[in-house]
Amino acid sequence: MKATTHLINVKSVEELPSVEDIITKPRHQQIKIIFSPHVNHLREEYGNDLKEKLLNYQIGVHLIKPEINIRQLISDEEIILHQSFFVQCAKDYRELGNKLVHLFCKEKKIKLNEQFPCLNFNNLKDRKNQSGKVSHWKYFIHGFHCHFNNVKTGQKIEVPFMFGMEFGDLDPYFFVMFIKTTPKYQPLPVDIYEDFSDGYRILKVLLSLDLLEEINSNMQGHTGIVVKDRKKIEINIFDPDVYFETLKPQSKWSKLLQFFKF
Structure with missing residues (x-):
């Protein structure tokens, strides 16, 4: 299936997707979270938390841009x-x-x-x-x-x-x-x-x-x-x-x- 990107613009803490929200997305869909200046200071902490909880995912916390890219990786079962x-x-x-x-x-x-x-x-x-x-x-x-x-x-x-x-x-x-x-x-x-x-x-x-x-x-x-x-x-x-x-x-x-x- 062709890869797609699901874009999420986050302006408040409440808008940050939960682990449950993330795992419902299909594997072909990359999640790109864009942080507004008001919540950008949470980006690294939030990303590290996702890395601990989503072991079969690639969590890319951008070092410069206010974004995190998330992709579910191929599973053991597959x-x-x-x-x-x-x-x-x-x-x-x-x-x-x-x-x-x-x-x-x-x-x-x-x-x-x-x-x-x-x-x-x-x-x-x-x-x-x-x-x-x-x-x-x-x-x-x-x-x-x-x-x-x-x-x-x-x-x-x-x-x-x-x-x-x-x-x-x-x-x-x-x-x-x-x-x-x-x-x-x-x-x-x-x-x-x-x-x-x-x-x-x-x-x-x-x-x-x-x-x-x-x-x-x-x-x-x-x-x-x-x-x-x-x-x-x-x-x-x-x-x-x-x-x-x-x-x-x-x-x-x-x-x-x-x-x-x-």
Whole structure:
């Protein structure tokens, strides 16, 4: 269902909606409360009270504007009901990520470092190579991901490259972006309105159902989340002292800078 906004202008304490009023609103309807100057001093206290009482809601207390935005998030029941759909999305994400990395390396004539693909992508983070196009996919390398955008279908995916040959790590926002832009999923079996917050809840519930699991990355202390029903891939911790041993003389700092090049 299309998202809508229910506007409430508040000029007195009596006009502040109660928790009971808020929970009667459908999930597709965002509530925007506008505070008049006479009651604006109550905005933060009122918002914090709502955060304590409405745990399955996103309560956005604006820091500057005299407003609070309220949205009910996807429920545990909705996620559980559609768990098979979300698990299939996670599998598709992983499969497409793997396909695009190999396509990228083939088109760019790059020998893929199957132990640490991050080194391939980090070395391309310059003005000439950081963005471009392979086949019908535009790409942009940033942080720990390579963004791909299909110019024909509009499908978008952020492929992680910090987990060895495991390309199925799921970020809440990126996962929802993938779901919303994948043509074969449309129309979605369940509405998603808040990309990050709903995505976070989806991953959290699927983890609790033992359908996803946490994995380590190539970087010590950094972890990710992938679908559990998959062929397991060994992920090694990157040690610059060991890996760059043959490239001496190099300082330890220069080794780390090469690994963490953003």
